[in-house]
Amino acid sequence: MSDQSVGLVVGTVDSTPLLFSVALAPGQYLQLDDVVVTGRTVPGFGAVLTSGVVTQVVARHEGATYGSDVFLIADGVLPAQVQEIAEITTTRVEPECYVPPTPGSPARRATGEERAQALYFDKMDRKVPVGLGRDGEPIYLNLEFLDGTRGGHVSISGISGVATKTSFALFLLYSIFRSGVLGKRSVNAKALVFSVKGEDLLFLDHRNTKLDADLVAHYARLGLPAEPFSSVGFFAPPTPDDPSGRPFVAGRTSGVSSFWWTLAEFCSEELLAFVFADAEDERNQYTMVIHQVAARLRREATPVGDGAVMVDGRRLATYSDLVEFVSDRLSDEDSRRDWAGPVTGVGTINAFLRRLRSSLKPLRTLVRGDLASTAGRRVSTEGQQVTVVDLHNLPERAQRFVVGVVLASETARKEQAGAAGLLFTMIDELNKYAPREGSSPIKEVLLDIAERGRSLGIILIGAQQTASEVERRIVSNSSIKVVGRLDPAEAGRPEYGFLPPSQRQRATLAKPGTMFVAQPEIPVPLAVEFPFPAWATRASESAGDAPSRNGSVSQDPFARLPAAPEDDDAPF
Amino acid sequence: MKFTVDPWDPSYGASVDGELAESSAEIDTGVEVPVERWAPIDPDRSLVPPEAVLFVDGVRRIDAQVWVDEGQGVASPALCATYAAGVVCSCPDGGAHLVAAHVRRGLFSTVAAGADVDTGAGSYRFSHTPARPGADPTQVLSLAVQRSMAEVELLAAAQARADHGVADDLLVVDGPLRGRQHLPRAVGFVKTHDKTYLPTELGGIVAALGSGQRTPVFRLGSAAQDLLAQRFTWYLRLPCAPGSPWAGVARVECSGQLAPAEAVVLAGVSQGSLIRFASTEYKDSRAPQNLYPIAGLERQLRRRLGDPKLMYRALRRAAATA
Numbered sequence: 001m002s003d004q005s006v007g008l009v010v011g012t013v014d015s016t017p018l019l020f021s022v023a024l025a026p027g028q029y030l031q032l033d034d035v036v037v038t039g040r041t042v043p044g045f046g047a048v049l050t051s052g053v054v055t056q057v058v059a060r061h062e063g064a065t066y067g068s069d070v071f072l073i074a075d076g077v078l079p080a081q082v083q084e085i086a087e088i089t090t091t092r093v094e095p096e097c098y099v100p101p102t103p104g105s106p107a108r109r110a111t112g113e114e115r116a117q118a119l120y121f122d123k124m125d126r127k128v129p130v131g132l133g134r135d136g137e138p139i140y141l142n143l144e145f146l147d148g149t150r151g152g153h154v155s156i157s158g159i160s161g162v163a164t165k166t167s168f169a170l171f172l173l174y175s176i177f178r179s180g181v182l183g184k185r186s187v188n189a190k191a192l193v194f195s196v197k198g199e200d201l202l203f204l205d206h207r208n209t210k211l212d213a214d215l216v217a218h219y220a221r222l223g224l225p226a227e228p229f230s231s232v233g234f235f236a237p238p239t240p241d242d243p244s245g246r247p248f249v250a251g252r253t254s255g256v257s258s259f260w261w262t263l264a265e266f267c268s269e270e271l272l273a274f275v276f277a278d279a280e281d282e283r284n285q286y287t288m289v290i291h292q293v294a295a296r297l298r299r300e301a302t303p304v305g306d307g308a309v310m311v312d313g314r315r316l317a318t319y320s321d322l323v324e325f326v327s328d329r330l331s332d333e334d335s336r337r338d339w340a341g342p343v344t345g346v347g348t349i350n351a352f353l354r355r356l357r358s359s360l361k362p363l364r365t366l367v368r369g370d371l372a373s374t375a376g377r378r379v380s381t382e383g384q385q386v387t388v389v390d391l392h393n394l395p396e397r398a399q400r401f402v403v404g405v406v407l408a409s410e411t412a413r414k415e416q417a418g419a420a421g422l423l424f425t426m427i428d429e430l431n432k433y434a435p436r437e438g439s440s441p442i443k444e445v446l447l448d449i450a451e452r453g454r455s456l457g458i459i460l461i462g463a464q465q466t467a468s469e470v471e472r473r474i475v476s477n478s479s480i481k482v483v484g485r486l487d488p489a490e491a492g493r494p495e496y497g498f499l500p501p502s503q504r505q506r507a508t509l510a511k512p513g514t515m516f517v518a519q520p521e522i523p524v525p526l527a528v529e530f531p532f533p534a535w536a537t538r539a540s541e542s543a544g545d546a547p548s549r550n551g552s553v554s555q556d557p558f559a560r561l562p563a564a565p566e567d568d569d570a571p572f
Numbered sequence: 573m574k575f576t577v578d579p580w581d582p583s584y585g586a587s588v589d590g591e592l593a594e595s596s597a598e599i600d601t602g603v604e605v606p607v608e609r610w611a612p613i614d615p616d617r618s619l620v621p622p623e624a625v626l627f628v629d630g631v632r633r634i635d636a637q638v639w640v641d642e643g644q645g646v647a648s649p650a651l652c653a654t655y656a657a658g659v660v661c662s663c664p665d666g667g668a669h670l671v672a673a674h675v676r677r678g679l680f681s682t683v684a685a686g687a688d689v690d691t692g693a694g695s696y697r698f699s700h701t702p703a704r705p706g707a708d709p710t711q712v713l714s715l716a717v718q719r720s721m722a723e724v725e726l727l728a729a730a731q732a733r734a735d736h737g738v739a740d741d742l743l744v745v746d747g748p749l750r751g752r753q754h755l756p757r758a759v760g761f762v763k764t765h766d767k768t769y770l771p772t773e774l775g776g777i778v779a780a781l782g783s784g785q786r787t788p789v790f791r792l793g794s795a796a797q798d799l800l801a802q803r804f805t806w807y808l809r810l811p812c813a814p815g816s817p818w819a820g821v822a823r824v825e826c827s828g829q830l831a832p833a834e835a836v837v838l839a840g841v842s843q844g845s846l847i848r849f850a851s852t853e854y855k856d857s858r859a860p861q862n863l864y865p866i867a868g869l870e871r872q873l874r875r876r877l878g879d880p881k882l883m884y885r886a887l888r889r890a891a892a893t894a
Contacts, residue, residue, distance in 0.1 A: 079669055079872065
C-alpha cells in the first residue's frame, strides 16, 4: 500500500462499478462523505480511476460469534480483530469504462485534482462555492444549473429552526454575488427575498459582531470575503392606523421603506385577483365574479390625487371605501348585472362578497388612497442588488397578496426587459404559496416561474419544511435540491428519493449548518457545512453599516469588533 | 435413573474416554503434600499472575491423498497436508492478540525420491518418512504431519517469546508437553483423558474438585528415570456446570526438570490464569476445556490454511500437468 492509501478494496463484499467497499488498514479511518479513489488497469483503456463518496462505514469484530464475545475480547481472553469497512458509492469513472475495482487494489483519500475530478469540479467552468465538505475543502455548485443556462431553481427542505434553510439560501445568494462567478453579469443580477420570520433579514447589510478570525478563515477557504451584503433595499408594510405610513418594523430605524399599493394601481392592474389568493376550488363559481369586478374596476376607475380613485362618481380613498362600493354595486338589483355578469346567481355573489369583506382587515394597510406617495413606495428590485420584503407583521392573507403581486409585476418586468439580468427570488414556506392541492393566482405565477422562469432569468429559491406538500412540478423543475435536518417521517417520502438511504437517515440528525446538496452532475448529494453569517441576523449582532455600498473592503475589518469575541452558539 | 449429559459435542467424543485405563507409569504423589493430606486446592490469590499468557496451538488438514508413481505400475500412498501453528498472547495492553502464525504445506511420502509440488495455490514441500514395517502407511504419514506441525509450534512459540519480550509470561501448550519440556515457564494443557494416573484412593479427589480447584502436584515417572521423561502434573477443574465426576477436568503438566517447589509455584500461578480462559458450553462444543484463546487461535489459523476446495482443485490441476 502506498503512503496515502487508507485501505484495500475488499473481496468478501461484491465489488461493482457503482458500489464497492474498502477495508481500512490499521490506524486509518474514513468517515461518511470522504472522497475516495481507486484504480485498476484495463487493457485498451489504460488506468481507469474509480472515485466515489463514502456512504457507509461498518466496524465489526472479526473472530467473534456472539454478542457477549465483546466482553471476552475486551478482557483479553478471546483473540479478535476490529475491522472497518467503508462502502463507497461511485461518483465518477474516468475514462468511462465501467469496470468494478478489483479486490486488493489500494484505495486512497482523494485530494486536490483527484478530488475535483471525483466531484466533477474540473468540468465546471463557473462554480459557486456552497460550503466546506467533511474534508475541509470547498464544495461547489455548477453555476450553469443555477442561472438557467442548463437548469435553474433551488429547492431547500428541512425542519424549521434547525435546518437553517433561510441562512443557507442567503449564503448561497452571497456566494453567487460575491464569489465573482457571475463576472460582468453581477451588475444585472438581483435577489428578491421575502422575509416571513421576524426581522432577521433586516440587518443583511450590517456586520456581525460575532465575526471572528475563524469565521473569516472559513470564508477565505471558500474564496469569499467575510462581509455583509453590500447593496440591500428593505421594504416593510406601513404601520396600521399611522397617518404618515411609517414602516412597521421595530428593530431597524433607518433604511427601510414602507410599501403599499394605491387604489388606482389596484384597479388599473387588476390586483383584485390576488386578494382571493387562497386555494381555489374549480367548482367555485365566484371566481367568475372576481374577474368581472376586476375588469369593471379597471375600466371605470379614474385616479384622483394621492392614489384615490373616482368610480361611478364616487371618490374611493381607502380599501374599505372600495369594498363598500363593490358591495353596494353587487347588492343593487340594477347594477349587479353590469358588475357581476348577467347570469350570476345571488348565492355566488354572496360567496364573493363574504370573501371580499374578510379581506378588509388584512389588506387595508396595504391598499391605500390616503397616503402621500413617496419615491420608494413600490417594491422594486431596480435600485439595489438584494431586495428584502418584510412580511412577518402581515396576516397570512396579506402575505399572499404581497408575494403574488410583487412576483407578478417582477415577472412582467423581466418579460419586457428580456433575460439579460438574473433575478433570484427567495420564498420561504413555499408550501403555503404553491401547495400540492388546488390552484391559486400565486401558484400560477410560481408555476410559471418554475417552468418558464429559466428563460426569463428568474430563478426560484424555494424553502419549505416539507417538499412533499409543495406542487410537484415546482420541485421537479428545481435543478439544485438541498436538504437540511429532516423529520424522520418526511425523509421517507419519495420527494427525497435523490438521497441514498444512509443520507436520508443522516438528514434526520443533521446539525444546524450542515446541508445535503444534490446537483444534476454529481450522482450523490454532498454534505456541506456553510459558514455562520458574516452579516447580522438580529439587532443585537449588528456592528453597524457596511463600510460602503459598493462592497470595497476597509483596511481593518476587525476595527469595529470587540477584542474578545463572545463564545456563543450559532443563531441558526 | 439419574444421568448427566457431557458438554462436549458428540463428534469430538467425550473428554474422558470411557473406562479410564490404569496407567503403568510410576507416580510420586508426595511432591506438594503428603498423601494423607491430599485435598482439593483453591486458587491462591496471593500469587502474582503472569504479565502475559501465551497460548500455542497448531491445526492441520489433509488437502488430498495422493499416489506417488514409482514406475512399473507401483504407486505408494502420500499425503498433501497444510498445517499451521501460532501463538496468541493475552496481556493487559493488547488484549488477546495473535503474535505469530506460520503456515506450511507439505507432501508426505514414504518414497525416498520425490520433489516439491508447485500448484497455483501454493507449493507443497516434499518430505520423506520411512515406512515402518507392519504399520499402516497412512498412519505413519499422519504422524509425520503431526510431528511437522509440532515443530512449527515450537518455532512459533520461540519466535513469539523472542518478539514479545515479556519476562514474566506463561506459555500454555495445547496438549501434552511432549518434546517441549525445555521451554521455560511452559505448561501443557491436556483436555482429554484416556488413562488415570492416580491410584484409586486418590481418584476420588478429582471428582471432589470444585470449580477452579486443583489436585496437589504429583510426579509422573520414577525418580530413577531420566529427568526428561519425568513430568510434574496435576488435575484442574475449570469453571463449568456441575455434571459427571470428570466434567471440566483438565490435566496440566510441566517439565520434570523443574525443582518440585518451582513446579508447585507454576501450578498455583497457572491455576489462577487458566480458569479465566475457560469457555462456556453454548459458545464452544468442547467447553470448558477448549480455552477461548485456543479456540480463537484455531479459528484464525484455519482461516490461514486457505480454502480446502481451492487447494484440492489446485492439486488436481498440478497432477494433470505433472
